[in-house]
Amino acid sequence: MRITKLFIAILLLFSGSVQADGIIENKGQFDESVISRVDFSTHSIFMESDGFKVLLHDQEKWAKMIMHYHDNLMHNHSSTIDDFVDTLHFQMLKYSFEGANFSESKYEEPSEAYYNYYTGNDTSKWVGGVRKYNKLTFLSIYPHIDLEYEVIGERFKYNFILNPGAKLSDIRFKIDGHDGVSVQSDRIVMKTRFGEFSEVMPLSFEVNDGQKKLIQMKYIDQGDYIGFESIFFKSKVKTIIDPELIFSTYSGSTVDNFGFTASYDDEGNLYSGGIATSPTKFLNGAYPTTPGAFDVTFNGGEPNTFACDIAISKYSSNGQNLIYATYLGGNANDYPHSLVVDKNNQLIVFGTSTSANYPTTSGAVDRFYNGDEDIVVSKFNANGTALIGSTFIGGFGSDGINDNGDTRYFYADDYRGEVNLDNAGNIFIATSSSSFNFPTTSGVFQPGPSGVQDGVIISLNPDLTAIRWSTYFGGSGADAIYSIDISSDGDLYIAGGTSSRNIPTTPGAYSENQLGETDGFIAQISADGSQVKQATYYGTSGYDQILQLELGKYGNVYVVGHSERNLPTKGIVYSNNNGKQFVSKFKPDLSELLISSVYGSRGNIPDITINAFLVDDCNKIYVSGWGSNSEDIPGKTLSNMPLSADAFQKTTDGQDFHLVVFEEDMADLSYATYFGGNQTGDHVDGGTSRFDKRGIVYQSVCSSCPENPLSSRISDFPTTPGAYSESNPSPRCSNASFKMAVVPFNLPPSISPQNFVTNVIDTLNIQIGDTFSFNYPITDPEGDSLYVYFDIPSSLRSSLISYEDTMIGKGSLNAYFSFLFPCGNAGKSFRIDVRAEDRGCPNNTDSLTSIIIQIDSTPLLPPPDVLCLNFVSDQELRIDWEQTPASEYFNRMALYRIDPSGDTTILTYSLNQLGGSYTDLDVIDPRNRDYTYYIVVENICNEWGVRSYLLSSTRESQIPVEETYLKTATVNGKSIEVIFLKSKEDDFGYYEIYKGTREKGNYKFLTKISNIDDTIFVDNNVNVNTTSYCYQIRVVDDCGHLSAFSNNGCTIVIRGEALNKKSEVPRFKFDLRWDDYITWDGGVMDYELLRSVDTGSLRPIVRLADPLVEYRDSDLDFDWGGYWYSVLAYEGPGSQDATSRSNDIYLIQPPLVFIPNAVTANGDNLNEVFGWSDVFVREFEIKIYNRWGEKVFQSTDKNANWDGEYKQGDLTFSNVYFWIVRYRGWDNNVYIDKGTLTIVN
Structure with a gap:
C-alpha cells in the first residue's frame, strides 16, 4: 500500500535566542486565551485558538534590569543602592490562520520533570504537575491538514502536514503587529523596533514509505494574506518542507573544545578533529569519548597555556550517532591540522605536538620528540580503538607551524597544511618548517633549507614505518605550503604562499618571477620527489596567497585564495568587482592561466579564510570559508557576500561561514549561502575541511563561544533535529560539525x-x-x-x-x-x-x-435533496423539486408515483438538472388515500441511482412536520445549554429556537440552526444567577412546513442566605431554595443538592423528592466559612433520563471570636490559662500587653492559649493586661477586638 504525505516546515529566526525548555501546557496558570507558550531569552511565543503570537522585547535592557536587581537589590554588591528607572519596550507579532479549526490537539515528547505554578492570591490559578513538551500538533486545522509546533534547541518551527486529499490553497495566514513585511519566495522578513526578523521556508519534501523526496515550494503574497504555491504539489501525497542541511551537531563536550579540521569516508560518515582542554580548566567535565576508544582520558598540557589534547569524533552519515570519539596526545599541547580517510575507513591525522610522550607505534619513522613543535602523523584503525601507525617528524626548530608574519595572514593560519593519499594508500604531508635539520632523503630536488621558513613535502608508506621521500621547497624568504593533490600519474601538485624571490620556478611557467610582497605559488613535483617539473608564482604587486588546490577531471589545476589587490579576471566568468577572493584555473603544465575570477563583498581586504575547496567531476567549483568582525581577523565585511535566491541562510551577524558553488569554468554563480549562529563568532581554529566529489561539505567549526566564559552556555549554532548533540553543554566553545549538500548532484529528471x-x-x-x-x-x-x-x-x-x-x-x-x-x-x-x-x-x-x-464505472447520481408535496386542491397535487447536484454524467431524471393499489407509474422525465415541478390531476381523495412520490436520476451509461425519500400524500396532509422534544435546559457555568432530539424529517430545513422567562413567558424567536445533527444550543446572553430562562424548539422543513412547538424547558435558579441566630440551635446555618424544573414528560423525580468548600469539588449532600425545593444546611465546619452550592434535577422514569443543573452560588458565614476577661491562675486546674474560641476564622493574630506597654505574648495560632508566662520561668502575678485581636474570615473583612484580661492568683 502506498502512503505519501507532504510536509511544510517553517523556521522562525529571532536573533539572540537561548535554548528553550519546551512548550508549556496551559492548565489555568496563564490567561485563558493561551493554549500553551514557549519562552526564549529574546521573545516568547503564545499558541492560541487561531494561530500564535510572538512577544519581542529589548534583550539588552532586560539583561541590564536583571543584573541591577541581582547585584543591587538582592545582594547589595554596590556601595549604594541607587533608584533604577528604565522602560522595557515590547512588540507583539500575531500570526492568524484564516478559517482554521484548533479544536483537537495532542502533545508529544513530555519532559520528565514537572512544574508547579503558585502565582498571586487567586488559588484558582494555582496549578501543579505541569509538563513541558517538545512538540504540539493541532489535528485537521484545515481538511486533511495538521499543524505541528516544534521546539528544537533555540529554534521554533511550525510545520504543515498535508495528508492525502489536502488542498495547499486552504492554508492562508496573515501577520499583524509588524512595522513592515516583505514576502519573498523563500522567506518572510518582518521589520520591528528591534530589527528585522525572518521566517524561513526551505525545500519541501514528500514522505513515501519513510523515504523523503524534495519538492520545491514558495510563499505567495495574496494581499492581506500569505499562502503557499508549488507546481509539484498533488493532493494525493503527504509532503514536508525541510532544509538541505543533512546534519549539524555540537561535539557534546562538557569542556572547552575548539574545531580545526574535518573529513569523510565513502559511507558519508563525518570525522571531526579539534582540541579539548583540561577537565579542570573551567568546570569539571570531559570530551565525550566512547568506551573502547583508543584514549578515553585527557593526557595533560603545557602550563600557563590553553592546555589541550587532540580530540577526534566520528559521526554517522545522518549525524545522529557518535560512532567513536577519542583523545590523541601527550603531556603537553597537541593540535590537528588535516584529516583524510583511506579506502578501509582508517583515519589519518596530520598535526603538530609539543608533547615528548605523544603516542607513537613500534617501527614508526621517529618515536622521539625533536624539540619545539614537531609534526605528528597518526593512523587509526576503522573502529578508532587502536593506532595502526603513529610517528614524529621534525628537526630542532618549529615544524608543521606557519609562524612567519609574511605568510601568516588570518587567525589560525599557523595550523594550515594538508594530508592526502595516493591510490596505493601512501601518505603525503604538505606543510612548513623552520628547522635547519628537517629529515629529508637523498635524491630529492631540495634536501636542505633555503630561508627562515620553508615548505616541506613528506611521502610516507601506509603504515608510517618509512619515509618514502622528503624534501624542502622554498627560497630565501618565508614559504608555506597549504595544499596538496595527486594526479592520476602520481605527480604531486602543491600550492601556498611565499615572500621568497627565488623559489624553484621553471622556464615556460605562467610567471617565473615574483610579482609582489607575498605571492601565491603552484608547483608540480615528480612522483619520486626528485624534481620540480613546473612551478609558477601567482598574484599581484601586493599581498596574495593560494590557500587550496584541486585537480580537475582532465588534469587542469584549480586554486583558490585571497588578495589585497585587484587580481584581473580572465574569460567569460561570474565575478564581483573588487572581490578579494579568487578562483583560477591553469593548464596541467602551469604554462597558461585559462580562467580567473574574483568574488566577495567588494571591500579592500579579504572577507574570508578558506577551509575547504572542491572541483567536482563536472568541473563545478565549491568553496567553504569563514569571516568575522573581530579585531584580530582581517576580513570585516562579511555582510555583503554573494548569495543565491535559494540560499539556506540569507542574513549574517558578520561572523559566519560562507559557502559558494560556481558553474563550470566560473560561468555563473550556482549557489551561495551564509551558515552560522546569531550570537557568537563561528570560526575555525586552523586546519582543513573537505567536500566529497558529490559536492557535500564536511566542515569542522569552533562555535558558540561566549565573550564571558561561564556566564552562560550558548547554543546559537544551527543544529538539526535528532543530531547527536543538538545543544552545547560546554561552558564555552564546542567543536561543532556540519554536513551540507549545497547543490543537487546530477539529480534524475x-x-x-x-x-x-x-x-x-x-x-x-x-x-x-x-x-x-x-x-x-x-x-x-x-x-x-x-x-x-x-x-x-x-x-x-x-x-x-x-x-x-x-x-x-x-x-x-x-x-x-x-x-x-x-x-x-x-x-x-x-x-x-x-x-x-x-x-x-x-x-x-x-x-x-x-x-x-x-x-x-460512471458514478450513480443522487436525486434532488429537496422534494415538496403541496395540495393545490382536494383532487390536485403539485410535486416540486430542487436541482440535482451538477454532474457531467447526468442523462435524465424520472418522477415516480406509487398508487394506493401499490402500482408504480413514471409520471414524467426531466432532461436537465435544474429544479422543476409537476401537477398531478390523476388522484382521488389524496388526503385519505395514500399516493407516494419519489425521483431517480439516470447517468450517461443508462444506470439508475438511488431513489429519493418518499413523499406521502396522507402524511403530508395530516402531519407535514413532526415536532422535536426538548430534552433539557441546563446551566453550564455562565451559559445555558439547550439540548433537544434530532428531527426525523427527510426534508429537514432548520430548527427555530425561541426564548422567554419563567416569570413572563413572552417567547420570542432567537435564532435558527440549519444542521440537523446540531442539537445543542448554547446561550451566552444570560444571567444564570438571577433569571430562570425558558426555551422552545420548532422544526421547519425544506418546503416551509412548520412543526408544533416542542415542550418548554426552564432553567433552575438556586438562591440562599447565611443565618446566625443565638436563640436557635443550631445557631449557624444556610437556608437554600430553588425553582422547580419545567417541563419533562416524565416530570421531576427528585433534586440533588451539591456543596463544596473553596478548594474542593461539588459533592451531593442530600436528595429531595419533588416537589421539595428548599433545604436548611446546618452541618458546617467551624474552621471553614465559605461554601459553594448547586442543585441537580433528575427527570422522572419513562422518558429521556435527562438532568438539569442550576447556577452555582457562594455563601459565607462571617467570622466570630469569643474572648474571656479573667483567669484564676491559682493551681486548682480550673480556668488556669487564657484561651479563646472562634468560628469561621481564616486568619488570626492576638497580642497581650502589660500595664507598662510591654508585649508579653503574641500568637497567630487561633487554637493556642496563654499560660501567663512572660519570660522563661517568670510567671505573672495578679494583674490586669490588655489584649488586641485582629482576624479575617471568608468575607475578606478585617475585624479588630480589644479588651482587658485580669489574672487572679
Whole structure:
C-alpha cells in the first residue's frame, strides 16, 4: 500500500535566542486565551485558538534590569543602592490562520520533570504537575491538514502536514503587529523596533514509505494574506518542507573544545578533529569519548597555556550517532591540522605536538620528540580503538607551524597544511618548517633549507614505518605550503604562499618571477620527489596567497585564495568587482592561466579564510570559508557576500561561514549561502575541511563561544533535529560539525505533478465518459538534455485523442495525453511506462515510472435533496423539486408515483438538472388515500441511482412536520445549554429556537440552526444567577412546513442566605431554595443538592423528592466559612433520563471570636490559662500587653492559649493586661477586638 504525505516546515529566526525548555501546557496558570507558550531569552511565543503570537522585547535592557536587581537589590554588591528607572519596550507579532479549526490537539515528547505554578492570591490559578513538551500538533486545522509546533534547541518551527486529499490553497495566514513585511519566495522578513526578523521556508519534501523526496515550494503574497504555491504539489501525497542541511551537531563536550579540521569516508560518515582542554580548566567535565576508544582520558598540557589534547569524533552519515570519539596526545599541547580517510575507513591525522610522550607505534619513522613543535602523523584503525601507525617528524626548530608574519595572514593560519593519499594508500604531508635539520632523503630536488621558513613535502608508506621521500621547497624568504593533490600519474601538485624571490620556478611557467610582497605559488613535483617539473608564482604587486588546490577531471589545476589587490579576471566568468577572493584555473603544465575570477563583498581586504575547496567531476567549483568582525581577523565585511535566491541562510551577524558553488569554468554563480549562529563568532581554529566529489561539505567549526566564559552556555549554532548533540553543554566553545549538500548532484529528471522515483507506480482512476487529459511537466534540475520515452499499449490507443512516443528537449518539456473512454471499458486497467533520461554530468541518470490507468464505472447520481408535496386542491397535487447536484454524467431524471393499489407509474422525465415541478390531476381523495412520490436520476451509461425519500400524500396532509422534544435546559457555568432530539424529517430545513422567562413567558424567536445533527444550543446572553430562562424548539422543513412547538424547558435558579441566630440551635446555618424544573414528560423525580468548600469539588449532600425545593444546611465546619452550592434535577422514569443543573452560588458565614476577661491562675486546674474560641476564622493574630506597654505574648495560632508566662520561668502575678485581636474570615473583612484580661492568683 502506498502512503505519501507532504510536509511544510517553517523556521522562525529571532536573533539572540537561548535554548528553550519546551512548550508549556496551559492548565489555568496563564490567561485563558493561551493554549500553551514557549519562552526564549529574546521573545516568547503564545499558541492560541487561531494561530500564535510572538512577544519581542529589548534583550539588552532586560539583561541590564536583571543584573541591577541581582547585584543591587538582592545582594547589595554596590556601595549604594541607587533608584533604577528604565522602560522595557515590547512588540507583539500575531500570526492568524484564516478559517482554521484548533479544536483537537495532542502533545508529544513530555519532559520528565514537572512544574508547579503558585502565582498571586487567586488559588484558582494555582496549578501543579505541569509538563513541558517538545512538540504540539493541532489535528485537521484545515481538511486533511495538521499543524505541528516544534521546539528544537533555540529554534521554533511550525510545520504543515498535508495528508492525502489536502488542498495547499486552504492554508492562508496573515501577520499583524509588524512595522513592515516583505514576502519573498523563500522567506518572510518582518521589520520591528528591534530589527528585522525572518521566517524561513526551505525545500519541501514528500514522505513515501519513510523515504523523503524534495519538492520545491514558495510563499505567495495574496494581499492581506500569505499562502503557499508549488507546481509539484498533488493532493494525493503527504509532503514536508525541510532544509538541505543533512546534519549539524555540537561535539557534546562538557569542556572547552575548539574545531580545526574535518573529513569523510565513502559511507558519508563525518570525522571531526579539534582540541579539548583540561577537565579542570573551567568546570569539571570531559570530551565525550566512547568506551573502547583508543584514549578515553585527557593526557595533560603545557602550563600557563590553553592546555589541550587532540580530540577526534566520528559521526554517522545522518549525524545522529557518535560512532567513536577519542583523545590523541601527550603531556603537553597537541593540535590537528588535516584529516583524510583511506579506502578501509582508517583515519589519518596530520598535526603538530609539543608533547615528548605523544603516542607513537613500534617501527614508526621517529618515536622521539625533536624539540619545539614537531609534526605528528597518526593512523587509526576503522573502529578508532587502536593506532595502526603513529610517528614524529621534525628537526630542532618549529615544524608543521606557519609562524612567519609574511605568510601568516588570518587567525589560525599557523595550523594550515594538508594530508592526502595516493591510490596505493601512501601518505603525503604538505606543510612548513623552520628547522635547519628537517629529515629529508637523498635524491630529492631540495634536501636542505633555503630561508627562515620553508615548505616541506613528506611521502610516507601506509603504515608510517618509512619515509618514502622528503624534501624542502622554498627560497630565501618565508614559504608555506597549504595544499596538496595527486594526479592520476602520481605527480604531486602543491600550492601556498611565499615572500621568497627565488623559489624553484621553471622556464615556460605562467610567471617565473615574483610579482609582489607575498605571492601565491603552484608547483608540480615528480612522483619520486626528485624534481620540480613546473612551478609558477601567482598574484599581484601586493599581498596574495593560494590557500587550496584541486585537480580537475582532465588534469587542469584549480586554486583558490585571497588578495589585497585587484587580481584581473580572465574569460567569460561570474565575478564581483573588487572581490578579494579568487578562483583560477591553469593548464596541467602551469604554462597558461585559462580562467580567473574574483568574488566577495567588494571591500579592500579579504572577507574570508578558506577551509575547504572542491572541483567536482563536472568541473563545478565549491568553496567553504569563514569571516568575522573581530579585531584580530582581517576580513570585516562579511555582510555583503554573494548569495543565491535559494540560499539556506540569507542574513549574517558578520561572523559566519560562507559557502559558494560556481558553474563550470566560473560561468555563473550556482549557489551561495551564509551558515552560522546569531550570537557568537563561528570560526575555525586552523586546519582543513573537505567536500566529497558529490559536492557535500564536511566542515569542522569552533562555535558558540561566549565573550564571558561561564556566564552562560550558548547554543546559537544551527543544529538539526535528532543530531547527536543538538545543544552545547560546554561552558564555552564546542567543536561543532556540519554536513551540507549545497547543490543537487546530477539529480534524475523529475516528472510532475508527482516526482516519481524508480519503480514507483502511480494509479490514476478515470471514470467512464471522461474526456481525461493529463499534462506531465518533465524537468531536469541542472538543465541537461532530456530524452523521454513512452510505451502506451495498443489496447489503449483506440481511446487516445493525442499521444507522442518520444520527446527530446533541454531542461524541461511537457508530455501531453488525452483519452476518451466509452462505457464498455468499465473495470479495465491500462499501463503506460515512462522513462525520462538525463544525459548530463557526470553520468546519465533516469527516472522510471509506470502509470496505471484504472477505468471506473460512471458514478450513480443522487436525486434532488429537496422534494415538496403541496395540495393545490382536494383532487390536485403539485410535486416540486430542487436541482440535482451538477454532474457531467447526468442523462435524465424520472418522477415516480406509487398508487394506493401499490402500482408504480413514471409520471414524467426531466432532461436537465435544474429544479422543476409537476401537477398531478390523476388522484382521488389524496388526503385519505395514500399516493407516494419519489425521483431517480439516470447517468450517461443508462444506470439508475438511488431513489429519493418518499413523499406521502396522507402524511403530508395530516402531519407535514413532526415536532422535536426538548430534552433539557441546563446551566453550564455562565451559559445555558439547550439540548433537544434530532428531527426525523427527510426534508429537514432548520430548527427555530425561541426564548422567554419563567416569570413572563413572552417567547420570542432567537435564532435558527440549519444542521440537523446540531442539537445543542448554547446561550451566552444570560444571567444564570438571577433569571430562570425558558426555551422552545420548532422544526421547519425544506418546503416551509412548520412543526408544533416542542415542550418548554426552564432553567433552575438556586438562591440562599447565611443565618446566625443565638436563640436557635443550631445557631449557624444556610437556608437554600430553588425553582422547580419545567417541563419533562416524565416530570421531576427528585433534586440533588451539591456543596463544596473553596478548594474542593461539588459533592451531593442530600436528595429531595419533588416537589421539595428548599433545604436548611446546618452541618458546617467551624474552621471553614465559605461554601459553594448547586442543585441537580433528575427527570422522572419513562422518558429521556435527562438532568438539569442550576447556577452555582457562594455563601459565607462571617467570622466570630469569643474572648474571656479573667483567669484564676491559682493551681486548682480550673480556668488556669487564657484561651479563646472562634468560628469561621481564616486568619488570626492576638497580642497581650502589660500595664507598662510591654508585649508579653503574641500568637497567630487561633487554637493556642496563654499560660501567663512572660519570660522563661517568670510567671505573672495578679494583674490586669490588655489584649488586641485582629482576624479575617471568608468575607475578606478585617475585624479588630480589644479588651482587658485580669489574672487572679
